[in-house]
Amino acid sequence: MKRRVFLKGISATAGALAFPAIAIGQQYKAEYKMSTVVPPAFAWGKGGEIFANLVRERTAGRINIKQYPGSSLVQGDQTREFSAMRQGVIDVLCGAPINWYSTVRELAVFTLPFITPDHKALDAVLANKPVMDEYFDLVRKAGAEPIAVGETGYRQISNSKRPIIKPDDLKGIKIRVVGSPMYGEIMSTMGANPTFMSWADAQPALASGAVDAQENPLEVFLAAKINNLGQKFVTKWNYSNDILLFAIANDSWKTWSAQDQKIVREAGVDAAKQQIGIVRKLFAEDVDRVKALGVDVHVPTAAELDTWQITTRRVYARWKAQVNTSLISKIEQVVEKTRKA
Numbered sequence: 335m336k337r338r339v340f341l342k343g344i345s346a347t348a349g350a351l352a353f354p355a356i357a358i359g360q361q362y363k364a365e366y367k368m369s370t371v372v373p374p375a376f377a378w379g380k381g382g383e384i385f386a387n388l389v390r391e392r393t394a395g396r397i398n399i400k401q402y403p404g405s406s407l408v409q410g411d412q413t414r415e416f417s418a419m420r421q422g423v424i425d426v427l428c429g430a431p432i433n434w435y436s437t438v439r440e441l442a443v444f445t446l447p448f449i450t451p452d453h454k455a456l457d458a459v460l461a462n463k464p465v466m467d468e469y470f471d472l473v474r475k476a477g478a479e480p481i482a483v484g485e486t487g488y489r490q491i492s493n494s495k496r497p498i499i500k501p502d503d504l505k506g507i508k509i510r511v512v513g514s515p516m517y518g519e520i521m522s523t524m525g526a527n528p529t530f531m532s533w534a535d536a537q538p539a540l541a542s543g544a545v546d547a548q549e550n551p552l553e554v555f556l557a558a559k560i561n562n563l564g565q566k567f568v569t570k571w572n573y574s575n576d577i578l579l580f581a582i583a584n585d586s587w588k589t590w591s592a593q594d595q596k597i598v599r600e601a602g603v604d605a606a607k608q609q610i611g612i613v614r615k616l617f618a619e620d621v622d623r624v625k626a627l628g629v630d631v632h633v634p635t636a637a638e639l640d641t642w643q644i645t646t647r648r649v650y651a652r653w654k655a656q657v658n659t660s661l662i663s664k665i666e667q668v669v670e671k672t673r674k675a
């Protein structure tokens with residue numbers, strides 16, 4: 335009975351293509367749709383491309399993941415990715431949980447201001463099995479099988495008006511943010527005027543001067559050539575760094591053989607490792623590369639960083655409670671140990 339229902343559903347959508355000869359006996363789709371906000375010219379989109387290619391090669395084409403950059407499966411609205419995955423529009427996620435806050439806020443644990451202030455702290459968290467097991471269970475409960483975790487990169491402020499050295503310098507600046515309302519609150523706390531918009535809308539808004547500022551990893555700044563959109567000042571304050579989560583919609587995952595599941599998991603782990611390598615190489619070079627474009631880059635001193643942290647502390651506490659108090663406390667403990675080491 336179940337199978338009849340399944341066949342009916344398939345014939346209405348994908349027709350005979352849903353049964354490539356190679357997958358006889360298994361209900362594999364001809365194509366698994368993967369959403370990424372940015373294309374492979376960016377480290378993040380490249381991670382998606384690497385994953386899809388490894389899966390295709392290692393399954394001899396049984397699992398064909400097709401990348402749809404620009405969040406095109408959700409008409410550019412990256413905040414809808416997770417709900418679209420639940421609805422069957424997206425099969426493979428390769429994204430930042432901050433974007434999915436309105437659907438699964440409990441997954442936004444990595445992005446609180448300065449929670450992992452450097453790569454040493456982030457690596458300790460990502461290598462901590464109890465933390466990651468708990469996180470992966472949340473992903474599973476939310477409707478997807480977590481495969482691997484990459485890194486979207488430390489987010490830095492850029493703007494068209496002036497150097498941002500201290501929180502006060504943000505007063506009155508119109509800044510584009512995305513995803514979690516936490517980002518809006520961080521900016522308001524410092525006197526900026528945050529406005530939420532998708533990545534697709536951000537670039538025209540920067541170009542026209544509708545907004546003065548944005549925050550993104552500098553690899554995104556470089557790949558999107560944001561300096562050409564009037565952004566002349568950058569502050570490398572490393573305030574937030576989301577993971578890049580590779581995950582498969584439960585509905586697709588459960589149709590794959592155990593052998594293919596294993597292949598996909600290993601491919602995801604390999605892709606994430608490569609993707610992190612790309613992001614970190616760019617992170618090491620980004621100040622020089624952005625400066626070479628004629629952009630003023632400020633790298634805060636330790637004392638300046640303290641001021642930023644103190645200013646965002648109340649926002650941190652409020653959002654810790656909103657997002658996932660217990661898991662965030664565990665992450666804090668892991669990070670704390672790296673401070674002493």
Ligand code: X2X
Binds near residue numbers: 412513549
């Ligand atoms: O839209 C952004 O700023 C980006 C690409 O960084 C995210 O998807 C969070």
